[in-house]
Amino acid sequence: MGSVAFAAAAFAGQAGFADTNMPFALDWKLEGPAAPYFLAIENGHFADEGLTVEISEGAGSLDAIPKVATGAFPVGFADMASLMKFIDQNPGAPVTAVMMVYDKPSFSIVGRKSLGIETPADLEGKILGAPPPDGAWAQFPIFAAANDIDMDKVTVEPVGFPTREPMLAEGKVAAVTGFSFTSALNTMRLGVPEEDITVMLMANHGLALYGNAVIANTDFAKENPEAITGFVRAVAAGWKDAIADPDAAVDVLAAHNPAMDKDLETRRLKMSIDDNVLTDYVKENGMGGIDAERMDKSIEQMQMVYKFTNAPDPSLYFDDSFLPEDPLRID
Incomplete structure (x- = not known):
């Protein structure tokens, strides 16, 4: 850009x-x-x-x-x-x-309650969309360790920034990594009801960064x-x-x-x-x-x-x- x-x-x-x-x-x-x-x-x-x-x-x-x-x-x-x-x-x-x-950094996990995401533990057994260069994805291992998440039980789908929220809105992934005020609002803008969205700010779940x-x-x-x-x-x-x-x-x-x-x-x-x-x-x-x-x-x-x-x-x-x-x- x-x-x-x-x-x-x-x-x-x-x-x-x-x-x-x-x-x-x-x-x-x-x-x-x-x-x-x-x-x-x-x-x-x-x-x-x-x-x-x-x-x-x-x-x-x-x-x-x-x-x-x-x-x-x-x-x-x-x-x-x-x-x-x-x-x-x-x-x-x-x-x-x-x-x-x-x-507090904006690094977050943004998921959908209708797809079973409400707590960090819910990520196990689900598909997580993560752009490889994403800052939140870079810190995910810290978040996982702080919340006893077995990363081997999380299916990580590499996604592009432009396709991240659309894939969440379409239900192709259950959650994504991203900035709280970016991914949550972009997902709502795509028609997902606010009450269906879970935002887990990593700083509220053990991240000291x-x-x-x-x-x-x-x-x-x-x-x-x-x-x-x-x-x-x-x-x-x-x-x-x-x-x-x-x-x-x-x-x-x-x-x-x-x-x-x-x-x-x-x-x-x-x-x-x-x-x-x-x-x-x-x-x-x-x-x-x-x-x-x-x-x-x-x-x-x-x-x-x-x-x-x-x-x-x-x-x-x-x-x-x-x-x-x-x-x-x-x-």
Whole structure:
């Protein structure tokens, strides 16, 4: 997918000072969960930080990482597990996470109750549709181990992303791996009643891994620490505004993607808020940071599905030094 960019000019608060240009690479298309970043532009939060922000859509969880590592973008949005692998495979790559956004990842099993899927154990003896490059599928062995699922009793059907939800809707598979707010809503859109759909968020079933985070080019960050901190503050403000009024957030997004189904994308945004962003941890501690003990556990779990070439080092994957001193309250 080609990168489609949408620019918004921001004006610095003090005359005579040029804005810092901060192109931002998303992980995916312009769907509901992208709305807070456009809202941060629309409501002037980036402008208040003296930043000019241009947002580009992406093509998957891996997409933004090399863009930021090469310096093509100073900041991006990417899955933490993918970032950890990239850094392990590219030692010294100038990229790290600076702000956690999805405190709980969207990795999920989405199944149909009418096909016998209500709990993790129900997957045994059933057909699971899984796109080989899917981030949720990559973590399935962790989920299986945490829930005592015998993977030999699960028939895995490799499927493409475009055919994943149609196969579930047609009953050709009983469940699929995917992002909760993607696979569940896409399946409903294909005519499957909401009450027939089971969503098992892996983070609620033993998965300690974190989800998507704002990542930064570390060379840029060292030279522009205030710009990174300002970017982080503006992102949190955009999410706070979106939580307060999801409909208004999607209205802003729709100006950049007129073909979107606004009702569907509002539901998708609300799901991401409830399941991934506004967690109990975030309500207590504010947005952006991580828990060191959980990070250590997530690395342990990662080693179940990925063999590190180099010794895992949490400090390479997440740098909290750019977070504001005051907690980023979004509730």
